[in-house]
Amino acid sequence: MRRFFQRAHAARRLRCGFIVSMVVLMLAWTGPASARQDPASPASDTALATQPSLTQFPDGLTLVARRATASPTAAIEIWIRCPASGYGAPRPGLARLTALAVVDEKAGGPSLREQARMAGAQIAVSVYHESTEIALLTPAYLSPALLDTLVSRALRPHLDQAAFESARQRLAAQQVASMDMPDQVLRDSLFAQLFASGPLHDSSFGDPKTLTGLTLDDISAFAARAYVPGQEIVVTVGDVDASDVSKRIAAVAPGAGPLQVMPESSIAPYSDTPISLTRESLNAGGVAIGWVGPPIADERAATAMDFLSDYLAHPSEGVVTKVVLGADASTMFTGQFVTLRKPGVFYVTASGAKLDPMLTSTLIRDAVRAAVRQQLSKDEFERARAAFITHLLRDMQTSQGLADNYGWYFAQGALPYSPSATDASLSGEYFKQVASLSPDYVFSIARRYLQVAPAVIILPRGAVHISGTR
């Protein structure tokens, strides 16, 4: 299961939004009055089925359109299955730079980012090791127009130098910001330790040196290979008309392009000897611990790992979470099983100003060992499974939550297995797998994957270079 790591960026986005707004307010009074009309594109009022509509276009593009009526908003997302570090020799940050250029490309008018802002919508770019997401959250009545804009700009992008320069500045700022986030640093370092090569090895933010060497030709070439219909999905969830969405996309869908093979990420030989980061640390100590898990193709095992992840590392109720927060309530603790093609990864991170990395590492590993030492009783298993299902459903209460799950599982080649591919009666492959779990099966998975030595990363507290250069 995938969770989200975007909250840390929220304050920064708000700050930027305010500055932009004040600049507009300061400059725009002297401009000519305009007769621009208010948004007046009525959304369809047609009654629609709540079942998702899945369409595969002749060019290979996939569309999921699902009606959700809780709020008059819509999530419109494009996911591209592609390696974050590119197809050839690794160039970390390449996919992120490309996606940022896509949303900053003006194409003779306002960029996608500007159009979203002017319309009162929100736009987000998320880049993962093996996928890129460009997402709009919009009032539902704007969704047809913004859908047109998004697909025309992002399905088959054409990038220019201005977009490249803008994206490069944004990525440089993001690289700096990411270094301020201990859990991000720890997670990236852990994946670099678990995987010797391939897209899972490198941070999606890349590094300043690689960024300096990237050019417009690089991102254009990458976009030409990655942004092809067979590797893309459009997901719309919310108060939207599925048939209208399908027609609109059919009208603008680009021609087919050759499919690319996702580079493999090979597992590194690692031990549980802690690896200390040699970079100067933040004002926090931290630890990351990771175990390689089953691939997504083994759906039952992957579901069992999701269950274990929830049982161990739920943000407030996980048994390991409680141990870590019980020792120091100010610790930032995260944990999840990341469902991937091959293989998945269960990891936890802990960081904090007062945190002792080595002690916390021992605390976490002992807590995991204790939790998986024996099979859960039937009663406790049934309670934990019911809680797990409720946690899943609560995460899916928004259009964004539903849409994100479709996108992620598409990118991993398992769209039907997406938890979102269900209804209120919990049909669908994912929840069938949840129903099939048993205490002994979950225990067997825990023994297989969590009772082996994990990779351990330590972020020393304070301004210390472990390498001894200082």
Place this chain on the structure above:
Amino acid sequence: MKHRGAGVLCASAALASMLLAAAPAPTKSSLPAMSFAAATQMKLANGVIIASQPSADVPVVGVQVFVPGGLVQQPGNKAGIASVTAALVLQTKVEGSTTLSQAAALAGGSVSFTLDPLDTRYYLECHEADFARLFHDLRVALGHPDVSQLAAQRTQAIANANALTENPLEAAYAMVRQVRYRGTGFALPDQGSSVTIAGLSGADVAAFVASYTHGAGTIVALEGAVTQPLTAAAAHEFESLPASTPAPAPTPNAVVRLHQIVAHRNVPAPWVAVAYEAPGQYSSDFAPMLVIEALLGSGGDVHSFNYTSNELAPQDFVGAYYQYEVSPGSMIVFLGGANENLDQSVRDLETGIARLRGDKITATLISEAKKTALGDYFLSVTRFDDLAWLLGRSAASQEGVAFENNVPQRIMSVKAADIQRVARRYLTKETIAIVLPASAGR
């Protein structure tokens, strides 16, 4: 525009727009069609309002219970009583030795509280199958919070108070409220102070519980997989509340002059909060002020500074913050933190305010601000907790649940003259709160 469904509750649902609306009825020109899911409301004989907005996307129910005892109603020497009482409610044993909080968590749900100016909100979210049981638990705990936990909660509250006092944004917000809400509990820190909290007794908790235990002012707002039986169960839980009305909330003393307040904190760079009076959410000036907020650049929604059981205080907030859940409301613009040219930012703000009060704002700018305000309005309510909050606020309005769909129409109807009028009326007599680094020489 969709029609609100003839729901399962006949009720006094559409108190609606035919009644004496505080705001003008929306026009129906070429405005975009948009609406929240169909909602209904009913009023029990004792005055409790039950509002319901079903959606069939996931089998999860979210419910906000508003009780008419919030920050404003706290006695001056009892600051912190609202948060301590709410914390005790969550820690009340409801199923054997299991507390309310634990009972919800064991089922994969959650229960939390939020202190608003005029009420305390309790939010329960859970699987539909667990709703009736957990909602009953919540209602029992609300009426009889477990005061045996008082000492522990006082200790926790004092720790929270000390931590919040160090937060520069909270400090600035508290200074603004101290000036603008003098004479009410809202002038006091959300979390109380170590002195007032240490003095809280079981009798104080009982008195605060008694102050909010009334039918009038209590609202139950349900979202998600809400069915007629679940709504009926929710109504049943609250039908035994006394048919009485809480004491009128105190009103703040008028702000008659400019104020500037300075405090020092351990921060690397100064923060400034510039505050003005603003209309409350049921005022006819609400929509124009939402557009003004968009023109100024919103830093976050009305919940950004809420004191809650499950969210941390903001560490970084730059931009306008519109507190409209109290009347009069406040428009507060936060500047600073990492902003190195703070003086220039303050000057820019003053220039901007002056121009809002003038007549040189272009139609283009107003059009874009209206879209932004509309977007902010819709996109700030996508989760059940926010949807239930808005539903409850709407149900309490003179228009009833129709309110939530009328606000967007009013935003789109805002004209340049409205902005100028509202700016001239409210954006004067500012209060400036300055938080300076504590280090010597700065």
